Amino acid sequence: MSQELSVVGKRLLRPDAPDKATGAAKYTGDMKLPGMLIGRVLKSPHAHAKVLDIDTSRAKALPGVKAVITMADVPQKPFNRNLLTLARPSKAEDKSRDEFIFNPKARFVGDAVAAVAAINDSIAEEALKVIRVEYEKLPAVFDPLEAMAPNAPRIHDYAERNIASHILYPFPKGDVEKGFEEADYIVEETFVTSKQKHCQLEPTACVANFDSGGRLVIRSPCQLMHLAKRQLADIFDMPEGMIRWLTPYIGGGFGQRLSLTNEPICVALASKAGRPVKLEDTREEDFLMRESRQPFIETGKLGVTKDGIIVALQSRLIADAGAYFTHSGLTTFVNMLNFMGLYRCPNLACEADVVYTNTPISGGMRGYGNPEAIFALEQLIDMAAEGIGMDPLEFRLKNIKREGEPSPSPSIPIESTALHECIRVGAERIDWKSKRATKKGGVKQRDVGMACNTCGSGAAPAFLEHANAFVKFNADGSANLVVSPCEMGTGILGVLAQIAAEELGLGSEDIHIVTGDTDITQFDIGSHASRSTYVIGNAVLRAAREAKEKLLERAAKLLEVPARELEVRNRRIFVPLHPDKGVSVAEIVRNAIYNFQGESLNISGRCSFDPGGSRPFLATFVEVEVDTETGQVKVLKVVMVPDCGRAINPTSLEGQLEGAAAQGIGYALTEDFVINTDSGVLISDNFATYRIPTTLYVPEIEVVLVEKPVPSGPFGARGAGELGMMGMAAAIANAIYNAVGVRIKTLPMTPEKILNALKTK
Amino acid sequence: MKKQIANFVVNGEPYEVVLDPRMTLLELLRDELVLTGTKYGCGSGECGACTVLVDGNPVPSCLILAVTVRGKKILTIEGLAQNNTLHPVQKAFVECGAIQCGFCTPGMILTAKALLEENLNPTRQQVRESLAGNLCRCTGYVKSVDAVISAVEEMRRGGATS
Numbered sequence: 055m056s057q058e059l060s061v062v063g064k065r066l067l068r069p070d071a072p073d074k075a076t077g078a079a080k081y082t083g084d085m086k087l088p089g090m091l092i093g094r095v096l097k098s099p100h101a102h103a104k105v106l107d108i109d110t111s112r113a114k115a116l117p118g119v120k121a122v123i124t125m126a127d128v129p130q131k132p133f134n135r136n137l138l139t140l141a142r143p144s145k146a147e148d149k150s151r152d153e154f155i156f157n158p159k160a161r162f163v164g165d166a167v168a169a170v171a172a173i174n175d176s177i178a179e180e181a182l183k184v185i186r187v188e189y190e191k192l193p194a195v196f197d198p199l200e201a202m203a204p205n206a207p208r209i210h211d212y213a214e215r216n217i218a219s220h221i222l223y224p225f226p227k228g229d230v231e232k233g234f235e236e237a238d239y240i241v242e243e244t245f246v247t248s249k250q251k252h253c254q255l256e257p258t259a260c261v262a263n264f265d266s267g268g269r270l271v272i273r274s275p276c277q278l279m280h281l282a283k284r285q286l287a288d289i290f291d292m293p294e295g296m297i298r299w300l301t302p303y304i305g306g307g308f309g310q311r312l313s314l315t316n317e318p319i320c321v322a323l324a325s326k327a328g329r330p331v332k333l334e335d336t337r338e339e340d341f342l343m344r345e346s347r348q349p350f351i352e353t354g355k356l357g358v359t360k361d362g363i364i365v366a367l368q369s370r371l372i373a374d375a376g377a378y379f380t381h382s383g384l385t386t387f388v389n390m391l392n393f394m395g396l397y398r399c400p401n402l403a404c405e406a407d408v409v410y411t412n413t414p415i416s417g418g419m420r421g422y423g424n425p426e427a428i429f430a431l432e433q434l435i436d437m438a439a440e441g442i443g444m445d446p447l448e449f450r451l452k453n454i455k456r457e458g459e460p461s462p463s464p465s466i467p468i469e470s471t472a473l474h475e476c477i478r479v480g481a482e483r484i485d486w487k488s489k490r491a492t493k494k495g496g497v498k499q500r501d502v503g504m505a506c507n508t509c510g511s512g513a514a515p516a517f518l519e520h521a522n523a524f525v526k527f528n529a530d531g532s533a534n535l536v537v538s539p540c541e542m543g544t545g546i547l548g549v550l551a552q553i554a555a556e557e558l559g560l561g562s563e564d565i566h567i568v569t570g571d572t573d574i575t576q577f578d579i580g581s582h583a584s585r586s587t588y589v590i591g592n593a594v595l596r597a598a599r600e601a602k603e604k605l606l607e608r609a610a611k612l613l614e615v616p617a618r619e620l621e622v623r624n625r626r627i628f629v630p631l632h633p634d635k636g637v638s639v640a641e642i643v644r645n646a647i648y649n650f651q652g653e654s655l656n657i658s659g660r661c662s663f664d665p666g667g668s669r670p671f672l673a674t675f676v677e678v679e680v681d682t683e684t685g686q687v688k689v690l691k692v693v694m695v696p697d698c699g700r701a702i703n704p705t706s707l708e709g710q711l712e713g714a715a716a717q718g719i720g721y722a723l724t725e726d727f728v729i730n731t732d733s734g735v736l737i738s739d740n741f742a743t744y745r746i747p748t749t750l751y752v753p754e755i756e757v758v759l760v761e762k763p764v765p766s767g768p769f770g771a772r773g774a775g776e777l778g779m780m781g782m783a784a785a786i787a788n789a790i791y792n793a794v795g796v797r798i799k800t801l802p803m804t805p806e807k808i809l810n811a812l813k814t815k
Numbered sequence: 816m817k818k819q820i821a822n823f824v825v826n827g828e829p830y831e832v833v834l835d836p837r838m839t840l841l842e843l844l845r846d847e848l849v850l851t852g853t854k855y856g857c858g859s860g861e862c863g864a865c866t867v868l869v870d871g872n873p874v875p876s877c878l879i880l881a882v883t884v885r886g887k888k889i890l891t892i893e894g895l896a897q898n899n900t901l902h903p904v905q906k907a908f909v910e911c912g913a914i915q916c917g918f919c920t921p922g923m924i925l926t927a928k929a930l931l932e933e934n935l936n937p938t939r940q941q942v943r944e945s946l947a948g949n950l951c952r953c954t955g956y957v958k959s960v961d962a963v964i965s966a967v968e969e970m971r972r973g974g975a976t977s
Contacts, residue, residue, distance in 0.1 A: 070914075071908070075914060076892065078893075176837075253950075254952055255919050255953075256918045303917065306916040306952050307916075337857040337859070543915035705912035709958060713915065716954075716956065741950060748947045749944075749949075752955050
C-alpha cells in the first residue's frame with residue numbers, strides 16, 4: 055500500500071467554516087418554529103431550603119402565559135444528569151441519581167423550582183415574578199471541609215457528613231509506607247484547584263416540540279446526544295424510539311454539554327403547553343445553573359531517591375461536588391488515574407472523598423480531573439527535583455514511562471510515546487538552559503517552567519466506547535458519511551471527511567457529512583475524552599474500507615484484473631503498474647445503482663468499532679514575567695509540543711492546542727468563581743466579574759508537532775481535544791517559582807496571592 | 816409602553832417594523848428581522864458576540880436600544896459577503912483556520928473589518944487591541960490575529976467590496 059497520503063495530513067479548510075463566516079450557521083437559539091413559546095425558569099434564591107408550597111395561580115392567569123409547571127407537573131423520577139453514567143455498567147441502586155427535574159428541596163442558589171412558557175420573553179419574565187413560593191430556609195454550608203464536620207447541615211439524606219462517595223484508587227501498587235522509608239527525599243503539599251467555568255460562547259439552549267406523530271423532537275447542543283435521548287426517555291418514561299434528537303451547530307462545549315441541561319424542563323413545558331418551547335439560558339444562568347470544573351483539595355506526597363528515581367506516590371483528594379453528584383465520581387477517578395499513572399513508580403496509593411456543598415453544581419470540564427491532578431503532580435515533581443539538586447527537566451526524562459509500560463489505565467499498555475522527544479524539542483524552543491541560568495534582578499523577574507502530561511483518546515475500558523459509521527456512495531461518485539460526533543468547534547467533521555476521502559481515493563470535498571440527527575445516525579457516545587479522531591475516525595476508516603472493497607470488486611470484474619491489484623486515487627480506480635487501465639469511481643458507482651443486469655447495488659460500507667486505547671502526550675513550556683511590585687504575571691511565551699501520532703489536519707490540531715492553552719492561562723491566573731459565603735449567592739456571574747483571557751492576555755503560542763504515527767490510530771492519529779489544557783497551570787506555577795521563589799498552591803494564582811507570598815518569603 | 820412604526824436600514828435593505836421602545840438592536844435583528852447571524856453571548860456588552868457596525872463603527876447591539884439607530888446604516892454579518900463572494904476578512908478567517916465553534920466569529924469579523932477600513936497596516940499588537948472586546952473561548956486568538964493580518968493583503972489589492 056502506498057504510504058503517500060493525498061488528503062490526510064493536509065491543512066484543508068473546514069467544511070463548516072464558510073457557514074460560520076457568513077452567519078448562515080444555525081445554532082439552537084436561532085431556531086424558530088411556528089407557534090413557538092419562550093420558556094423561563096424560576097430559581098431558588100436560597101442556598102438550602104425546603105420548597106413548602108408554590109402558588110402559580112397568578113402566573114397562570116397572565117395573558118400570554120401558556121404553561122406553568124412545578125414539581126407536581128413533572129415525572130418524579132430521580133436521575134443523574136451526567137450522561138456518562140449511562141456509558142458505564144449500571145448498579146441497581148445508584149445513589150448518584152440524586153436530583154429531580156424540580157427538587158423538593160433547593161440545594162443551591164439557582165436550583166430550579168418552577169418554569170413558565172409564554173408567547174414572549176417579557177411575559178414569561180412577568181409570570182416568574184408573580185409565582186409565590188413558600189420556602190423553609192435551612193442552614194447551608196459552602197466549604198467541603200466544613201461540610202464534612204460532624205454537625206454540618208445534611209444536604210442529601212443518604213450522605214453522612216455530606217460524603218457522597220469514598221473512592222479508593224483502583225490500581226494500588228506495592229507499599230507506599232515502605233516506599234517513603236526508602237526515599238532519600240520526600241515532598242508533601244496540599245493544592246487547591248478552582249471551579250473553572252467552561253464559558254463556551256453559546257449559552258445553553260433547547261427547543262422541544264411534539265410533532266404530529268406524537269414524537270418528541272429536541273434541538274439541543276448536547277455533546278452526547280444518543281445517551282441524552284435515552285436519559286430523557288428514562289425520565290419521562292417514554293419509549294426511546296419516540297424521541298428524535300437534533301443537534302444544530304454548537305457554540306463550544308468543553309464538557310459543559312456532557313449532561314442534560316435544561317432539556318427536561320423544556321420538554322415538560324412543551325408537553326404541558328402543547329406547543330414548541332424554546333428555553334435559553336441568560337449568561338448569568340449559564341454561570342449559575344450549569345456545571346463547572348470539579349474543584350479539588352489534593353494533598354500529594356512524593357518520595358524520591360537521591361539519584362532521581364520516584365519510589366512512592368500517594369494522594370488524598372477531597373472533591374467538591376456542589377449540590378448534586380453529576381460527574382464528581384468520574385472526575386475524581388480520572389484525577390487519580392493521571393496523578394498515579396504518568397510516571398514510573400513501584401508504590402502507589404490514593405483515596406478520595408466526594409463531598410456535597412450548597413454551591414452551584416460541579417461537573418467535568420476539558421481534562422475532566424486531569425489538569426487538576428497535573429497542577430499538583432507537576433509541582434511536586436519540580437519540588438522533588440529541587441530537593442535533590444536535579445534539573446526538573448532531567449528528573450522528568452528519568453521517570454516518564456516508555457512504550458509497553460502500563461498507561462494510566464494500567465490494563466492498556468502505552469502503545470507509543472514520543473514524550474521524551476517532546477520535552478527535548480520544547481526545551482530547545484523555549485531556550486530552557488540559558489533562560490534557567492540567567493540570573494535575576496529588578497522589579498520584573500522572568501523565568502521558564504514546564505509540565506508534561508498525557509490524556510485519553512477515548513475512555514476505554516472504563517466506558518462504553520463503540521462508534522458506528524456508515525458510508526454510502528452517490529451516483530456521481532461522491533459519498534455521504536453518516537457519523538455522530540459532536541462538532542462543537544474541534545474541526546472533527548473535517549477530520550473525519552479527510553479520513554474517509556483518503557481511504558476512498560476521493561477529495562475531501564467529495565465527502566458529504568450527515569450528522570446531528572439521531573433518527574439517521576447510529577449509536578455513538580459523542581464527543582468526550584478526546585475520542586473522536588481516534589475512535590470515530592477508526593470507525594470511519596473501516597466503513598470506508600468496506601465500501602472501497604465493494605468498489606474494487608466491481609472494478610475488478612470490469613477491468614478483468616484481481617481486485618488486489620487495484621488502487622483508488624484521485625477519484626479513479628486503476629492498476630498501478632498500468633495506470634491507463636482504469637475506470638472512474640463515478641462510473642462504477644453509477645453502473646451499480648443504475649444496473650439493468652440484475653446486479654444492482656448502492657455501494658456502501660459500515661463499521662461498528664470498539665477501541666482499545668492509545669494516549670497522546672504533551673510537553674508544555676512557558677516563559678513568564680512576574681512583577682514583584684504588583685504581583686501580576688504576564689505569560690510571555692508558550693511552547694507546546696504534542697505527540698498525537700499523525701495530525702490528520704495540522705491546522706485543526708494546532709487550533710485545539712492553542713485554544714486549550716488560553717483556557718489554561720485563565721485557569722492559572724484569572725478565572726475565579728466567587729460565591730458570597732454568607733448567602734451562597736454567586737458573585738462572579740458574568741464576563742465582567744469572571745475574567746477569561748482576551749486577545750491582550752494570550753501571548754503568541756508555538757505548537758511544534760512531533761508526529762509519530764501509531765499503529766492503532768486511523769492513519770496513525772490519536773486524539774487531542776483536551777490535551778493542551780492539562781499542563782498550563784502547573785507550568786505557569788513552576789515558572790513563577792523559578793522566577794521569584796514563591797510557590798502558589800491554589801488556583802487562580804492571583805496578584806494578591808503572589809504579593810502575600812513574596813512578603814512572607 | 817406604546818409601540819411605534821420605525822424604519823431601519825440593515826445591510827442596505829429598508830425595513831419597517833412595529834417597534835417596542837424597550838427592544839434592543841440585538842432583539843430587533845434576531846427576533847424581528849430574523850437575521851440570526853448576530854449572537855447573544857452575554858447581554859451585558861462584555862463578550863462582543865453581538866457586535867454589528869452602525870455607520871461603520873462596531874457596537875454591542877445588546878446594549879443599544881433599537882429606537883436610537885433608526886435610519887442609521889447598520890451592517891450585520893449577513894451583509895458582508897457580496898454576490899456569493901466572501902469579504903476578504905471572512906475569506907481570511909476561513910483560510911487561516913481561525914474559526915472553530917464560530918459563535919464569536921460574526922462579531923470578530925465585523926470588528927476586524929472596521930479596523931482594517933481605518934488602518935490598513937496594523938501591527939499584530941494593534942489587531943489584538945482592536946479585538947480585545949471580542950471574547951473567544953475556542954481558538955486562543957492566535958489564528959484570528961493571523962487572519963486579520965492576512966486579510967490586509969487582499970484588501971490592499973482592492974478586494975474589499977463594502
